[in-house]
Amino acid sequence: MAKVKGYVEVNTQRCKGCGVCVVSCPSDVLELQPREVNDRGYHYVYMKNPDDCIGCANCGYVCPDSCLTIYRKKITQ
Amino acid sequence: MNTSNIVSPENLVYAKPELMNDMYMHYCPGCSHGTVHKLIAEVIKELGLEDKTIGIAPVGCAVFAYKYIDIDWQEAAHGRAPAVATAVKRLNPDKMVFTYQGDGDLAAIGTAETIHAANRGENIAIIFINNGIYGMTGGQMAPTTLNKMLTSTSPTGRDVQTMGNPLKIVDLMALLDGVCYATRSSVHTAAAVRKTKKAIKLAFENAMAGKGTSIVEVVSTCSSGWKLSPTASNDWMVKNMFPVYPLGDLKNI
Numbered sequence: 001m002a003k004v005k006g007y008v009e010v011n012t013q014r015c016k017g018c019g020v021c022v023v024s025c026p027s028d029v030l031e032l033q034p035r036e037v038n039d040r041g042y043h044y045v046y047m048k049n050p051d052d053c054i055g056c057a058n059c060g061y062v063c064p065d066s067c068l069t070i071y072r073k074k075i076t077q
Numbered sequence: 078m079n080t081s082n083i084v085s086p087e088n089l090v091y092a093k094p095e096l097m098n099d100m101y102m103h104y105c106p107g108c109s110h111g112t113v114h115k116l117i118a119e120v121i122k123e124l125g126l127e128d129k130t131i132g133i134a135p136v137g138c139a140v141f142a143y144k145y146i147d148i149d150w151q152e153a154a155h156g157r158a159p160a161v162a163t164a165v166k167r168l169n170p171d172k173m174v175f176t177y178q179g180d181g182d183l184a185a186i187g188t189a190e191t192i193h194a195a196n197r198g199e200n201i202a203i204i205f206i207n208n209g210i211y212g213m214t215g216g217q218m219a220p221t222t223l224n225k226m227l228t229s230t231s232p233t234g235r236d237v238q239t240m241g242n243p244l245k246i247v248d249l250m251a252l253l254d255g256v257c258y259a260t261r262s263s264v265h266t267a268a269a270v271r272k273t274k275k276a277i278k279l280a281f282e283n284a285m286a287g288k289g290t291s292i293v294e295v296v297s298t299c300s301s302g303w304k305l306s307p308t309a310s311n312d313w314m315v316k317n318m319f320p321v322y323p324l325g326d327l328k329n330i
Contacts, residue, residue, distance in 0.1 A: 006090075007083040018107030018300075018307040024267055042106065050080070058267035060091035064111030065102055070091040073083045 006055020007071045008047055014067035015044035021059035021068060027052040030059060094118035096127065096147050103141055107307020109297035110139055112264040113206060116274045117177070118146050120281055130173045131165050133158040137179035138213045139206065156187025159194035162201045166284075173285050175202040180221040181211045184246045188220075191246070198255025198289040202280040205247065205292055208299040209318065216302035220244035223321055228302070243321055247294045251327040257289035259327040263296045263319075265311040279329075288330075296322050 008030065015038065022030045022045065031048035038044050045068075047053065055072025096118035104110045121130050127148060134142045136155035143150035153161040158176035166174040183191050183205050194201065210228055211217040218228040218235060221243050225234040235243075251259040258280055262273040273295060280291035296318050298310035305313055 005083060007080050009084065011093075014101060016106035020107050020265075020307055020311070023308050023311075040101075055088075055090055056267075057091040061267040061270040062112065062264070064104065064106075064108055064115075066093035066097055066111070066115050068091070069089070069093070071083045071085070071088040072090045073088045 003075045004054050005073050005075050006053035007050070008053060008059060009069040009071070010045055011067035012038050012044040014065050015042060016065055017042040017044055018064065020062050020064065021045055024058045024062045026056065026058065027054055029053045094122060096122055097145060098147055100144055102145055104138060105301045107298065107300050107310065109208070109264050109295065110206060112270060113204065113295055114142065114145055116270065116277055117204065120274060120278045121148060124278065124281060126173050126281070129171065131169065133162045133165070133174065133176040135176065135178040135182040137182045139177055139179060142177050156182050156185070157190050158182065158187065159201065159203065160190045163194050163199045166199060166201050173281055175204060175281065175284065177204045178206070179212070180207045180209065181219045184220045184244050188246070192250065195250045195256050195290040195292070196253045200284050200287045201290060202284040203290065203292040204277065205294045206297050207294050207322065208297040208302070210299045210302040212299045212302050223317060245322070247292055247327060250292055255289050256292065256328060257283050258291035258329050260329070261294040261296060261322060261324050261327065263324055265314060296324070
């Protein structure tokens with residue numbers, strides 16, 4: 001069975017931690033850093049559950065600061 | 078699973094548009110302006126109009142729009158973007174000219190310029206960001222502010238008896254013969270973003286085809302002006318803005 005695997009690359013310096021991508025994710029993959037901040041003081045987003053990512057790119061579409069790059073690969077088992 | 082297997086150019090699904098540069102945007106976190114800028118950059122690239130586009134930047138939060146998208150821009154006086162766009166388009170008929178305006182710019186100080194440019198049927202596209210507030214100057218009441226909405230100049234809520242009703246300027250413009258396309262959309266979900274992108278693309282195609290004025294209203298959030306978090310602003314917009322400004326095409330000929 002073919003399975004889809006995704007990966008979200010975050011430009012942590014560009015991210016402003018608005019959290020719009022976190023809400024848009026259907027698989028609950030993303031979360032804002034609870035403690036870490038970038039150079040501008042924002043709690044940037046990271047992949048909390050990277051294994052659940054399906055690469056749908058919903059997060060990328062809604063990101064106002066274009067800081068997410070999304071990859072998707074079909075994995076055949 | 079090793080991520081290095083996934084991260085390669087052939088698996089790329091979505092990335093920052095090529096026309097957007099690396100400068101950090103000055104907008105507040107979660108501001109809809111960034112999303113719409115991104116869509117404009119994507120559409121211009123897809124239509125191959127990088128060298129043929131002239132954008133007219135407004136006064137308002139988007140006053141620095143020219144810093145983020147690598148195309149030709151002209152800054153206009155407050156509200157006068159459609160008048161500047163008229164001149165630019167008439168002198169350069171082979172260029173794609175669009176204006177990018179907020180509600181204070183387009184629906185308050187620039188009402189006359191906007192209505193008359195649309196009535197003349199100038200072959201321009203107007204991108205209208207409606208968040209119901211003057212964002213840049215500190216959240217004052219705008220013509221598009223909703224009934225009972227709190228702003229810094231209507232601290233007890235807008236009273237329609239003394240302050241007037243919310244101005245639905247795109248509904249007004251849809252009545253004009255010079256307008257070929259008037260639509261209202263939003264950018265709060267991925268599906269809404271895709272719809273808005275299609276609307277912007279159609280507006281830009283109309284401008285190139287010389288069909289008349291196209292206006293795309295994007296119902297947006299202002300989390301700083303509304304005093305809400307970005308995600309709560311999106312929920313507030315769905316609950317309060319959409320009943321007054323319903324999404325969908327108002328005119329498409």
